[in-house]
Amino acid sequence: MSETLSTDLNFFQVKKGLTSWLFSLDHKRIGLMYLYAVILFFLVGVVLGLLMRLELIAPGETIMKAKTYNQTFTLHGVIMIFLFIIPSIPAIFGNFFLPIMLGTDDVALPKLNLMSWWLYVIGALFALSTLVFGDGPADTGWTFYAPYSVQTSTNVTMSVMAAFILGFSSILTGLNFIVTIHRLRAPGMGWLQMPLFAWSLYATSWIQLLATPIIGITLLMIVAERTFGVGLFDPAIGGDPILYQHLFWIYSHPAVYIMALPAMGIISEIIPTFARRTIFGYKAIAYSSMAIAFVGYFVWGHHMFTSGMSGPARIIFSVLTFMVAIPTAIKVFNWVATMYKGSIDLQPPMLYAMAFIFQFMIGGLTGLVLAALAADIHLHDTYFVVGHFHYVMFGGTGFAMFGGMHYWFPKIWGRMYNIKIAKIAFALLVLGFNMLYFPMLILGLMGMPRRYYDYLPQFTDLNVISTVGSWILAIGLITMLLNLVNGMRNGAPAGRNPWGSISLEWQTKSPPPLENFDKQPELNEGGPYNYKN
Amino acid sequence: MKIKKSLRILTFILLFLSFSKLYGEELGLYEKLNDFLPPNISIIDESGNTVLLQNIIDKPTVISFVYYECPGLCSPLLEGISQVISRTSLDLGSEYQVLTISFDPSEGTELAVGKKASYSELVPNKDVKNGWKYFTADHENIDQLLNSFGYKVKKEGEEYIHPAAIMVVSPAGKITRYLHGTYFLPFDLKMAIVEAQQGKSGPTINKVLQFCFSYDAEGKKYVFNVTKISGSIILLLAMALFGTLVIRNKKNRTLNA
Numbered sequence: 001m002s003e004t005l006s007t008d009l010n011f012f013q014v015k016k017g018l019t020s021w022l023f024s025l026d027h028k029r030i031g032l033m034y035l036y037a038v039i040l041f042f043l044v045g046v047v048l049g050l051l052m053r054l055e056l057i058a059p060g061e062t063i064m065k066a067k068t069y070n071q072t073f074t075l076h077g078v079i080m081i082f083l084f085i086i087p088s089i090p091a092i093f094g095n096f097f098l099p100i101m102l103g104t105d106d107v108a109l110p111k112l113n114l115m116s117w118w119l120y121v122i123g124a125l126f127a128l129s130t131l132v133f134g135d136g137p138a139d140t141g142w143t144f145y146a147p148y149s150v151q152t153s154t155n156v157t158m159s160v161m162a163a164f165i166l167g168f169s170s171i172l173t174g175l176n177f178i179v180t181i182h183r184l185r186a187p188g189m190g191w192l193q194m195p196l197f198a199w200s201l202y203a204t205s206w207i208q209l210l211a212t213p214i215i216g217i218t219l220l221m222i223v224a225e226r227t228f229g230v231g232l233f234d235p236a237i238g239g240d241p242i243l244y245q246h247l248f249w250i251y252s253h254p255a256v257y258i259m260a261l262p263a264m265g266i267i268s269e270i271i272p273t274f275a276r277r278t279i280f281g282y283k284a285i286a287y288s289s290m291a292i293a294f295v296g297y298f299v300w301g302h303h304m305f306t307s308g309m310s311g312p313a314r315i316i317f318s319v320l321t322f323m324v325a326i327p328t329a330i331k332v333f334n335w336v337a338t339m340y341k342g343s344i345d346l347q348p349p350m351l352y353a354m355a356f357i358f359q360f361m362i363g364g365l366t367g368l369v370l371a372a373l374a375a376d377i378h379l380h381d382t383y384f385v386v387g388h389f390h391y392v393m394f395g396g397t398g399f400a401m402f403g404g405m406h407y408w409f410p411k412i413w414g415r416m417y418n419i420k421i422a423k424i425a426f427a428l429l430v431l432g433f434n435m436l437y438f439p440m441l442i443l444g445l446m447g448m449p450r451r452y453y454d455y456l457p458q459f460t461d462l463n464v465i466s467t468v469g470s471w472i473l474a475i476g477l478i479t480m481l482l483n484l485v486n487g488m489r490n491g492a493p494a495g496r497n498p499w500g501s502i503s504l505e506w507q508t509k510s511p512p513p514l515e516n517f518d519k520q521p522e523l524n525e526g527g528p529y530n531y532k533n
Numbered sequence: 534m535k536i537k538k539s540l541r542i543l544t545f546i547l548l549f550l551s552f553s554k555l556y557g558e559e560l561g562l563y564e565k566l567n568d569f570l571p572p573n574i575s576i577i578d579e580s581g582n583t584v585l586l587q588n589i590i591d592k593p594t595v596i597s598f599v600y601y602e603c604p605g606l607c608s609p610l611l612e613g614i615s616q617v618i619s620r621t622s623l624d625l626g627s628e629y630q631v632l633t634i635s636f637d638p639s640e641g642t643e644l645a646v647g648k649k650a651s652y653s654e655l656v657p658n659k660d661v662k663n664g665w666k667y668f669t670a671d672h673e674n675i676d677q678l679l680n681s682f683g684y685k686v687k688k689e690g691e692e693y694i695h696p697a698a699i700m701v702v703s704p705a706g707k708i709t710r711y712l713h714g715t716y717f718l719p720f721d722l723k724m725a726i727v728e729a730q731q732g733k734s735g736p737t738i739n740k741v742l743q744f745c746f747s748y749d750a751e752g753k754k755y756v757f758n759v760t761k762i763s764g765s766i767i768l769l770l771a772m773a774l775f776g777t778l779v780i781r782n783k784k785n786r787t788l789n790a
Contacts, residue, residue: 178774179778182778206771209771209774210767213763213767214763214764217760217763243760247760
C-alpha cells in the first residue's frame, strides 16, 4: 500500500466525471455501478410484477391479453433472475466489501472486474432490446423450455443471447473473487479468520465458475437449433426436450444457491454485529456454505419430477434435495443461537436479518414440501411453487440485500439514513410481502395453476388480497429507496463505525479512501466476530 | 480468458458434430443442382389419373416428398410448407405451385386426398385447391424420381427414415434449389421461386441434414457425449485453477518466511 498517496480524499473524490466511473478499475466504484444498474432493472421487474398482479386481481382478461401476460412474466423472470438476483449481492456488496473485509486494496483482477460490469450492461441491453425488435419479448417463461422456445416467433434468440452474455459476466466475477480470496487476504488472515461473508462468496464463486458454462452451452444449443435447425431438443427433428430440461436445471438449480449463499453471508455479518456476540458455530456456518454449494449440484432433478424421469431417479433426487436442508438448517440454528442471550439492538439491518430468517424458513420448508415426490406431483404446476420461490428469492435474498444496503450504507456514503423511516419502510415491506405471497401458497394447495393470466372464480378472494399486498409492498419499496437516496444526499455524517462492529471494513474511513486503508489494518484477535461482552 | 477460449472451442465441436451427423451413403440428400428431371416419370394425381410429371411442371414448382402415414417428420414438414405458403406474398397457383409426392408405393389416392383436405385448412388465404397438389406413384417411377433429386430414403419396419427438405424446380424441369429443414423463411422461398422462373439455380445455404426418427437413440447418445466432454473440460479447468491457486499460495508463503 502506497504511503505517498494523499489519503484525505475518499474514493468518490479522487476523480470526477462520467468516464472516471464507466472505466474505473476501483472495486468500490464498480460495485456502486452494479448497484445503480441492478436497482434500475429491479424497478423494471417490480413494475412488470405489479402489472401481472393487477391482471390477476379478477378472473378473465383485466388489463392484458394472454400473450402479453406470457411475455410479461417471461420478462419479469429474466430481469429478476439474470439482472437482479444473480448479480445483486455478489456483484454489488461482494465487489465493494470483499477486498476491504480481506484487508486489501482491490480485487485480484481489476480489469476483468470492469469487463464483467460491461458484459452485464451489454447483456442487459440485449434483454431489453427484445422489447422493441421483432415480435416482442419471448413468451416462453424464464426457463426457455424447448421445444416451444425453438418454435415461438417471439424474440427468443435475443433473450437467450442476453442470458448467455450475462452468464459470462457472472463467471468472470466468480473467477475474480476466487483468486482474490486465495491470494489477497491480509497477512495473518487464515481461512478460518476470514469473515463469513467472504466464505459465502467463495462458495458462490465456485458455483458461478462451474455451473454457468453449462447454461452457456445449453443456450447456444437453442440458438443453433433455432437458426440452423440442428435437432437437439425438438423431437420433430430428432431432439430430446428432456435433455434441455436436464441441462437447464443443472445450471439453474445451483444458481439458486448463487442467489441464496451471499444472502446468508450478509446475515452472518449483521447478526453478530447487532447481537454483540461472537457468531455461534463459525466453522459450521463456513463449511455449510461449501456443503450447500456441493450438494446443490446434485438436486436439479427435483424440478423435473413431473417431466418424465424414471422412478429411482426421482427418488434419488428427492432424497438429495432433503439433504440440502441440513446445511441450511445448520445456518439457521447458528444464527438463532448467536442471538440467544445477546444484547440485541433492533436497528434496520437487524430487522431485515430477522425477517430474512422468518421468510427464508417459510421458503425453505415449502421447498421440502415440494421435494417430497408425492406432494410435488400435485403442487408442481400450481401457485404453491410461485409462492415458495418468492419466499426464498425475495423474502430471503431480496430482504438480505435490503439488510445489506442498510447495514453498509453508512460505510459506502459516510452518511446515515433516517432510522425511523427505515423502520416504517421495513414494516410496510414485511406486511406487503407476506400479504402478496402467502395467499399464493394457499392458492397452490387449492389447485390454482401457475403461468395463466386467468383463473377460476373461486380463487378470486385470495388473489385480491395478494394484489393489494403487492401495492403495500410497492409503497414500502418506494419509501425505503427515497429514504436511502435522501440519506445519501442529506444524511448526518456517520463516522467510521456507527454500528460498533469489529469486522475489518469498519476500521477504515467512511467513505473509504481509494486504496481502502490508510495503513495496514490490524486483525481482530480471536477471529472476526470476537466481541468483548 | 482460458474459459472463454475453451467455451468457444466447445461450441465449434458441438456445431461440427451436429452438422456432420451422417448416416452412410445409403441415406440422405445428395444435391443434384442444375440437373434436369427425366421426361418420362408418371405419377398418379388426386383423381386417380396417371399423368406425366413433365406436363404438370409448367411454372416454378416446389416439390416435397413424404409418406402420408408418416408418424414423425412429415407432419412438421407439411406444416412448415403451409406456413411459408401462407406467409409469402407470392400467389400460389399462378406464380408457383407445390407438389407433394408420396414415396411409399403402397399408398393410394384416397390418403393423398385426405392429407390435402387437412392441410388446406391451414392455408385459408391461398388457392390451395389448384396450387398445392398431392400425388402418389408406383415403385418404378418413385425410385427414378427420388434418384433424380438425390433423395435417399430407407425403409425400417413399417416406417421410413428420410431427409426433410423441399426442392424447387424451374418450368423447364431443372432442379434450381434445395431448402433444408422443416421451417422455411418466406424470403428464401420467394428468392427460390423467382430464380426458378429465370432458370437460375442457387446455392444451398443451410446444409444441415435432418432425419426422421421415431426416437433417435444414436443421436441422443451423441449429444450426451458432447455434454460429458464439456462437463469434463469445465471440471478439469476448475481443478487446474484450484491447483494453481493452492500451489502458488504455498510458494508465496515460503518466500515470506
